[in-house]
Amino acid sequence: MQLYPAFHDTGEKSVLNGAVIPENQTGDQDLQMALDNIFNHANVGPFIAIRLIQRLVTSNPSPGYVSRVASVFNNNGFGARGDLGAVVKAILLDPEARPALHMEIDGKIKEPLLRLTQLWRAYDARSQSGVFPLGPAYIVFGQGPQQASHVFNFFSPFFAPPGEIRNSGLVAPELQIETEYQNTFTTNYFFLITFNWNSAAQNPGEDDVLIDIAEEIAIADDTDALIDMVADKLLAGDISATLRAELVNMIGRVRLAFPGNNAALAAEAIYFIISSPEFAYQR
């Protein structure tokens, strides 16, 4: 977008809260005043608070949480409005972000690309070329950097799937792009990564992003130790008894089917966890 002074309306303009932009200003001056006018509206603090809390901590913050964060947006403690560093700090250090006891509505679903980046970070993923190709990200993940198909991004902050969540008046924005098809596509990509693009791979391509599973391979003879290690890296150590029991079973079966193949054991443990609802959930 660019300003064409010849087409600029130089008349007086009424903006929010009865404020007036005087006549005969330049387009840049008008724009600056209009943005300042919006920025100083009382709704901006709670609006930004809700949106950032939804992205960083929970889909359904309490009014008190929103209010505490909004007040930091309004004033960072030193008289400044809109200090986003202070806002993020307030969001992450709020008691509601670090509950002693988790409620059913605390937390959020991780959007697909964040599940990928978490896996990559936890396993120090690298390619020989140094490139991190995402493939056709929109196809694999239903989203991609700078690839939103319209200005409202990948999912709506108001999305509530039918059933328990909608009936309770709650939202789960990330679930809007978690369809049968998309979930399968993303899960299949994780299968490809864990079994084919790991540090035990033979002759990888130079752009293949390999997860480093050397630590898992080294301890894979011990099923419990292997599960603990993967759960530490991917679930912050918080693995349910059910998931652990299924994993013990599956690792035992892989061990029987492919004796001595510790890479397969490591891949199995990682894949089974990253395809689970527990991994998709951010505490």
Added chain:
Amino acid sequence: MKRVNRREFLRRSGAAAAAGAAFAHYPGMAFSQGVGTAAPFGDYKALVCVFLHGGNDSYNMVIPRSDPEYQVYLNSRQNMAVLQQDLLPINPLTPDGTEYGLHPVMGGMQNLFQQGRAAFVNNIGPLVEPTTKTDFLSKSVLLPPQLFSHNDQQDQWHSLKGATVSKTGWAGRIADLIRDRVANQQIATNVSLHGSSLYQSAEETVAYVMGSNGPIPFTGFARPQDLNDPNLTPEQIRRIELFIEQRNAFERNINGNFDTVYERGFAEVQRRAVASVDLVNDALAQAPVFNTVFPNTPLGDQLHTVAQMIAVQDVLQMERQVFLAEKGGFDSHDNQLQNQPLLLGDVSDSISAFYDALVEIGMTNNVTTFTQSDFARTMTSNGDGTDHAWGGIQFVVGDAIQGGEFYGTYPNLELSPNNEDDVGGGRFIPTTSADQYAATLAKWFGVDDVDLPTVAPNIGNFGVRDLGFFL
């Protein structure tokens, strides 16, 4: 939570009453999504919505062709105008004194219209109640909030919520209304080829989402091969046995108990995916190979898959289906002259191919295809494109309709303060409402008259509930 394996689950979803009760807590898991307390329809009908995402510039789709009216169009459109001599003539059954033509890339639509298989619905858009320019300027009627805004007006078309808040769409509400009549259906009434949408959201039922080319299986949990194949090596057998257990373990896990609403919501999507993929792909494997060649575009792919699904509707015991296909890129603020022919050409070619495929399987009377779009675009040019407007032109295709006809009034395209259609810049107040459109389609589909206000909540504000395009 009660654990039911897939086979047991399919058996029970056929035994309607039992399944409905057992899966009441998991609406997405009961394929039929109904309890079979009402009589089946006994026939097959499908509504196919093609959503033109971004706001189709529909006054460059259907254009006045006769001299005086073309001059008005040209004066308003300036450098966005399509050349008069390039227009493809169409002849509505009921002339309104003006001759019309289609954008030159829409030969497929021209044929369908001239053969009586396609109709245009003029100057249609979201309204709460009939609205004149005086009403609009004096704010004396309720209006759909946030006119001219993409997401809000898409939501209007999807939901028909008017000035209220709604989290359901009109196709979703149709599926809820008829669910007890379609209890034998093996998959959901609503199927999307393009992700989840408000249009198909409902209180009770859940849309099934597949890809442009159908569903895909989980690689790591895929359906096991036949272990009795005598050619299998011991290693292959070990792998297959592992896959079987992998799938069982995955299914047990996603059917387990979870502590949070988010995990439960996520697991439900996975359960639906696992439970449906083999069912749908087995059915699609029985679809014929069409002689019709579809455009090699996302919309062409989507409509090809819809045609396949319709071809195998009996395999899945479907009586009523609502498909959603989508094409993006219509928000032509820039480069309109370059992009518009590609957009409209693909729409015309894909719709035309889809109709031809339905001819091959004898389904043209059973399937009605129609468009929706955010809004039309300003008559004025911004130099390189056009901007957001309101009432536009949609089209309906099929042999259940009286095609070759215009429904609703084509607006006055003149840029003038005295133009009663125009609220500025060639943004036209709709003279036909999206509620009337939806109610007309829903009535044909089999929604009872008394339930039409559930589908189209503002229909009571309009004298005409049926736009009359069905035979």
